[in-house]
Amino acid sequence: MHPTPASNVLVDIVLPCLDEARALPAVLAAVPPGCRAVVVDNGSTDGSAAVAARLGALVVSEPRRGYGAAAHAGLCAATAPLVAFCDADGSLDLADVTRLARSVLAGDADLVLGRRRPVSDGAWPLHARLANRELARRIRRRTGLPLTDLGPLRVGRREALLGLGLTDRRSGYPLETVLRAQAAGWRIREEDVAYAPRVGRSKVTGTVRGSLEAVLDMSRLLAETAR
Structure with a gap:
C-alpha cells in the first residue's frame, strides 16, 4: 500500500474488521x-489493528460489536468527499471502488451498490446466496427498486451519507442505507463487481447463524419502515 496524501484522497474506503490479520496485507x-x-x-484479537497501521491504513477502534457500529465509526472518521464501504476479508477487489466512485462523480447516481459476481463456486455459500436473494426480493417489493443484491460494497458522498442519520448498528446497516437513501430521493444503481472466496473463516454471512441474524435484522428494518 502506498498511502495517498490526505489532501489528495478522493475516496475513503471503510473496512470494518474483526480478526482479518491474514487478509489485510493483500487487501x-x-x-x-x-x-x-x-x-x-x-474488537480483533489477532493483531489486525497493528497490521493495518503498519501497512499505512488509518485505524479506528470501535469496541461496540456489530457491522453497523464499525461501518458508521468509519464513516464518521472519514474526511474524503466520497466514502466506500467494503469487507476486509479479501473477497472483493478494491480496484472496483474507483469504477463505482466514477459513477457518483459523474452524476449518474447518488449511491452505487456492488452487485456480486462470484469468480468461483466456493466464493458465495449457498445459504448466504439464498438469504440474499430473499432479501433482495423483499426490498424490490417494499421499495420498487430493481435491486438484485445487498452486497458489502457501496459508494456515496460522505456528507450525504452522514445526512441520512443512520441508526442501525448491526447487520441492518446496509439495508437502512438503501431505505433512507430511497426515501430521500437518491438515484441508486447497481454495478457488477467480482466476488472471490474470502481469506479465513467467515464470522457473519458465511455462516448459517450469521446469515440468519442478518435476515432477522433486515426483516425488522423492512417491517418498521412499512408502518
Missing part, C-alpha cells in the same frame, strides 16, 4: 490511487 496492497483505507477494528 491493503490493492487500495487504488486516490483512495485511503480506513480500517475499523471491531
